[in-house]
Amino acid sequence: MPAVLTVDPRSGVPIYLQIIEQIKRSVALGVLAPGEQLPTVKQLALDLTVNPNTVARAYRDLERDEVIETAPGRGSFVRANGSAETSRAAASHVAAEALLHAVREAKSIGLNAAQVRALFDAALARWFPEEQ
Amino acid sequence: MSISIERLTKRYGKFTAVEDVTIEIPAGSVFGLLGPNGAGKTTTFKCMLGLASATSGTTRYDSKPLTPQLFEELAYVPERSALYEWMRAGDHLEMQKRAFKSFSAKRADELMQLFSLDPRKRVRNMSKGMRTALSVVLAFASEPRIMILDEPTSGLDPVNQRSVLKLIIDASAQGATIVLSSHQIGQVERAADHIAVLKNGKVALSGAVDDLKAGSKIVEAIFESDAIALDGLANDTRVTRLEKTGRILRVTVRSGGDDVAGELSSRGALSVRVVDLNLEDIFLNAVDSGIQTAEVVEAVQ
Numbered sequence: 001m002p003a004v005l006t007v008d009p010r011s012g013v014p015i016y017l018q019i020i021e022q023i024k025r026s027v028a029l030g031v032l033a034p035g036e037q038l039p040t041v042k043q044l045a046l047d048l049t050v051n052p053n054t055v056a057r058a059y060r061d062l063e064r065d066e067v068i069e070t071a072p073g074r075g076s077f078v079r080a081n082g083s084a085e086t087s088r089a090a091a092s093h094v095a096a097e098a099l100l101h102a103v104r105e106a107k108s109i110g111l112n113a114a115q116v117r118a119l120f121d122a123a124l125a126r127w128f129p130e131e132q
Numbered sequence: 133m134s135i136s137i138e139r140l141t142k143r144y145g146k147f148t149a150v151e152d153v154t155i156e157i158p159a160g161s162v163f164g165l166l167g168p169n170g171a172g173k174t175t176t177f178k179c180m181l182g183l184a185s186a187t188s189g190t191t192r193y194d195s196k197p198l199t200p201q202l203f204e205e206l207a208y209v210p211e212r213s214a215l216y217e218w219m220r221a222g223d224h225l226e227m228q229k230r231a232f233k234s235f236s237a238k239r240a241d242e243l244m245q246l247f248s249l250d251p252r253k254r255v256r257n258m259s260k261g262m263r264t265a266l267s268v269v270l271a272f273a274s275e276p277r278i279m280i281l282d283e284p285t286s287g288l289d290p291v292n293q294r295s296v297l298k299l300i301i302d303a304s305a306q307g308a309t310i311v312l313s314s315h316q317i318g319q320v321e322r323a324a325d326h327i328a329v330l331k332n333g334k335v336a337l338s339g340a341v342d343d344l345k346a347g348s349k350i351v352e353a354i355f356e357s358d359a360i361a362l363d364g365l366a367n368d369t370r371v372t373r374l375e376k377t378g379r380i381l382r383v384t385v386r387s388g389g390d391d392v393a394g395e396l397s398s399r400g401a402l403s404v405r406v407v408d409l410n411l412e413d414i415f416l417n418a419v420d421s422g423i424q425t426a427e428v429v430e431a432v433q
Contacts, residue, residue, distance in 0.1 A: 009322045012349075012408020014342035042305035049297055051162055052305040053325045054342065108405045
């Protein structure tokens with residue numbers, strides 16, 4: 001499990017957000033299976049060499065978002081119930097973030113909405129040729 | 133155990149080392165104290181520990197003043213080694229064992245091996261890094277609830293620095309409250325959840341690392357001409373720094389980056405970009421001259 005997680009503490013993105021993002025992505029991609037146990041807060045903090053309270057905060061947010069659940073005394077697990085839904089939600093979250101980022105970049109270099117839409121259509125045509 | 137430093141001031145004659153410093157250290161947190169040399173970090177630690185008497189102000193541990201009993205549960209790694217030159221490493225372990233009930237000889241052994249220290253070696257024959265490592269071993273061989281670590285990685289190689297970080301993280305996971313100073317901002321960025329930046333003895337900035345990162349941005353806007361309307365920006369409470377280079381305006385904000393980006397767009401920017409800042413950027417901005425007017429920065433170039 002730790003192998004799928006890497007954080008960049010020197011990035012400007014808060015570490016707890018990086019952990020949340022990566023666990024959601026792993027769940028979306030099925031790298032983390034429903035019911036799979038996550039490392040303890042302490043273990044993940046030591047593996048990543050980051051503050052344990054930061055890891056605990058990420059776990060709390062993931063519980064709130066119903067991606068993981070914690071059984072007192074047993075540890076934290078990827079949610080098994082409604083996991084298809086969770087993983088779809090996680091997947092669209094990851095995709096939405098990436099799209100937002102791309103659109104913001106396009107806007108920041110001066111493209112207008114029509115130009116961005118044209119680029120988006122071209123990308124769709126490339127990756128979904130059968131649906132065109 | 134929470135630690136509250138309230139309005140701490142320390143003067144040495146006419147020199148004010150620490151002035152009106154108020155810092156709240158939450159129980160169980162790893163608190164990074166950052167600042168350039170001479171900013172007052174070590175003086176703050178000494179006052180917290182009663183090793184220097186504050187000119188005014190207080191430090192409270194769980195709302196209570198420091199008591200001799202509390203020293204049992206407290207570990208301090210001083211910036212300048214407090215080791216005795218003529219003693220062997222093993223003698224220091226023996227002393228520590230008598231002073232601290234929670235001292236574990238087994239753990240001390242493991243830590244000595246971790247840092248490849250020889251208990252028979254005399255302090256006078258140790259390098260700077262070995263002295264730091266021995267101080268770290270002494271601190272972590274017991275199970276203190278409070279740790280005050282003044283530059284606990286100075287002189288250590290990267291492998292041993294990483295070992296110290298892991299010890300800090302492990303102790304934090306066990307519930308210890310840890311206050312740490314280091315010039316290695318990358319280490320503080322990993323280990324700490326809260327920081328304060330001292331500058332000339334005063335708190336220039338403090339907060340949760342994640343909140344500071346989430347709020348601090350540089351908004352970079354490119355305009356059509358170098359006549360950029362800056363009115364109001366220098367007084368905006370969100371803005372900590374303005375920098376204008378020809379047609380490019382860089383606005384450092386503590387919060388509201390996206391809103392400021394929107395405002396710059398409506399002021400006619402051709403392109404606006406919001407850039408994340410890491411802890412080093414945030415630190416350097418805090419110890420730099422703070423809010424600067426565009427004119428000042430322009431004149432510097």
